[in-house]
Amino acid sequence: PQVTALDLYExxxxxxxxARRNLADARVPVGFHWHDVRAGLPARYDFIVSNPPFHQGRADEPRIGQDxxxxxxxxxxxxxxxWLVANRHxxxxxxxxxxxxxxxxxxxRDxxxxxxxxxx
Known part of the structure; x- marks a missing residue:
């Protein structure tokens, strides 16, 4: 209930x-930003939820998630x-x-x- 807006970066x-299609009926305003998060974020936030990529092609690149x-x-x-979701390894x-x-x-898990x- 405390969430008043969301920003999505992709x-x-x-x-x-x-993401626009999936959140078309969101109950709060949603900002959609075509932006590489590794370049930094242009705003300040109370919380961030992320499942960062970690592949460059087929090779693991943990540096991407670290960025x-x-x-x-x-x-x-x-x-x-x-809140971060990541492969255990x-x-x-x-x-x-x-x-x-x-x-x-x-x-x-899994x-x-x-x-x-x-x-x-």
């Missing part, structure tokens, strides 16, 4: 268009939260320690982990 135009984590840390207001812990006061794995990180 680097792929096709995925952004699908998403750094961008989230820079864009969150003090006390803000990052991805090494995101050091980036989380660098940008957040705390981070914890909330759930692990090769995935859900992490909650709190901005100081």
């Amino acid at each position: 680097a792929q135009a096709r995925a952004l268009e699908l 998403f984590i750094r961008a989230a840390a820079a864009a969150l207001r003090s006390g803000g939260r990052l 991805l090494p995101y812990e050091s980036a989380l320690r660098e940008g957040f006061a705390s981070a914890r794995v909330v759930a692990e 090769g995935f982990k859900v992490i909650e990180a709190l901005k100081a």
Whole structure:
């Protein structure tokens, strides 16, 4: 009930268009932004939810997710939260320690982990 607006960021135009369709009936205003999050976010947020990509072609590129984590840390207001979904094997812990006061794995299942990180 406290959510008054959403901003979606997507680097792929096709995925952004699908998001528009999926959220056509959203109960709050939704901003759709064709933007690569790794370049940073242009606004400040109370919370960020992300399932960052980690492939460049077929190869694992954990740096992509780490860049998403750094961008989230820079864009969150003090006390803000990052909710991150990631494959269990991805090494995101050091980036989380660098940008957040705390981070914890909330759930692990079927090769995935859900992490909650709190901005100081």
